[in-house]
Amino acid sequence: MTDSTCDCGAPAGELGTCEDYYHGILAEEQSDPEMYRWHAVVVTAYLLQHPARGHGKYLDGQFRLLQFYVDQGLDALTRLTARRVARNNHRARQAFEPDPLTAYAPLPQDGPPARFAASFSTLPVRDGSFVFDGPLPYGDRIKAIAEATIAGWRAV
Numbered sequence: 001m002t003d004s005t006c007d008c009g010a011p012a013g014e015l016g017t018c019e020d021y022y023h024g025i026l027a028e029e030q031s032d033p034e035m036y037r038w039h040a041v042v043v044t045a046y047l048l049q050h051p052a053r054g055h056g057k058y059l060d061g062q063f064r065l066l067q068f069y070v071d072q073g074l075d076a077l078t079r080l081t082a083r084r085v086a087r088n089n090h091r092a093r094q095a096f097e098p099d100p101l102t103a104y105a106p107l108p109q110d111g112p113p114a115r116f117a118a119s120f121s122t123l124p125v126r127d128g129s130f131v132f133d134g135p136l137p138y139g140d141r142i143k144a145i146a147e148a149t150i151a152g153w154r155a156v
């Protein structure tokens, strides 16, 4: 037991590694619509901090999506993802809607970073809940992970 460090560089927390925290969040948000609002941010940040778990070809779009969220906020992200779903259902309109994600920086080629300033395994949990102090403080902690994810990749 010399190495309980996750591949993102974070130490294990009381629930285990980041993967345990990630699955805990995914389970809890299923029954909490307020918490679920950060779902896309959670998934995107987790995959960017643990790129071996995801699909390499999507990481660039996920990196841009996370920048869009930090730049424009959760409501804008929710509208964007809803528009993208609608657009996929109406392909004819695609040419008339520029993709706002092209304005953001591509994923740096030299990653992944060795560590991030904020990690899933350091999220506080009380009585088995991630939203023990309400959805907004939880959202602030998720945003801090999102910001640390972007900063970590920019620093490679």
Ligand SMILES: [Zn+2]
Pocket (backbone or CB within 6 Å): 006, 007, 008, 009, 010, 017, 018, 019, 049, 050, 119, 120, 121
């Ligand atoms: Zn990790």
